[in-house]
Amino acid sequence: MQIDLTGLTAIVTGSTGGIGYATAHGLxxxxASVVVNGRTQGAVDKAVATLDAAVHDAKVTGVAADLGTPEGCDTLLAAVPQTDILVNNVGIFGPQDFFDTPDSEWQRFFDVNIMSGVRLARAYAPGMVERKWGRILFLASESALNIPADMIHYGFTKTAVMSIARGLAKRLAGTGVNVNSILPGPTLSEGVAEMLRGDAEKTGKTIEEAGVDFVxxxxxxxxLQRMATVDEVANMIVYAASREASATTGAALRVDGGVVDTI
Structure with a gap:
């Protein structure tokens, strides 16, 4: 199977690094003509330049916007009025005890992890329906099902986007627009690598070996007994965004290495 997205436009939010960048690269x-997004112009410009150098004949542009705000979403919509593929990847995470997490942090996680995708799907889906084809993907997590005790505020946002993806898929039934959520497990992104660096230096192990210990x-x-690579997660996203995934909608597609103990 060869995935060919020629002629399609794809937006990947939060794509200056990690899973988002790997997804932009794969698309x-x-x-595909890919729109990279990040909060700062410098990060966006760097990602676009790196993709241009890495992918032959790449068609890549960038939009700097903080999608955790309505104004940031409006900025992206003004720059890119329509898209065929929307990958709602932008998200934040970080451990914090339930009793030490203030209202403001719950709201911040809600705005970035949930409302960014809600606003963009609400804006872009009608055009997809009109063209009778589209793909909307929400990045959830195995933490949506396996809620981490030290990141309850994060886990709840990922459960929410799974619900949104399932409900929106049903709302768009029969339109040619497929909506799915992607559930990565522990993934060795730049942010996670930085989190592991201290332990790796203490033990003399590589970041990959520290990742195995963490898992x-x-x-x-x-x-799987190790962390996934960002490319392994991106492969699932690219497939779900493709024409070949024509009968896959309303699904929660797991790339969790089998962490969730269910069939």
Missing amino acids: AASG KSHRPSSI
Whole structure:
């Protein structure tokens, strides 16, 4: 199977690094015209330049906008009025005890992780319906089902986007617009690598080996027994965004290494 996205436009939010950047790379390599997004112009320009250098004949542009705000979403919509593929990847995470998490932090996680995708899907879906084809993807997490005790405020946002994706898929039934959520497990993105760096330096292990230790300690149900790479997660996203995924909608597609202990 060869995925060819030539002639399609794809927006990947939060795509200056990590899973988002890997997804933008995969979509661009498959022929899509990709819109990179980040909060700062410098980060966006760097990601666009890196993609241009990495992908032959890449068609990549960028929009700097903080999508955790209505104004940021408006900025993106003004720059890119329509799209065929929307990957709602932007998100924040970080451990914090339930009793130490103030209202403001709950609101910040809600605005970035949930409302960014809600606003953009609400704006872009009608055009997809009119053209009778589209793909909307929400980045959830295995933490949506396996709520981490030290990141309850994060886990709840990922459960919410799973619900939104399922409900929106039903709302758009029969239109040719498919909506799915993607559930990565522990993934060795730049942010996670930085989190592991201290332990790696203390033990003399590589970041990858520290990732294995983290998975075995904090996600013992993992069948993969290591962290996924960002490219492994992006591969699932690119497939779900493709024409080949024509019968896949309303699904929660797991790339969690088997962490969630259910069939």
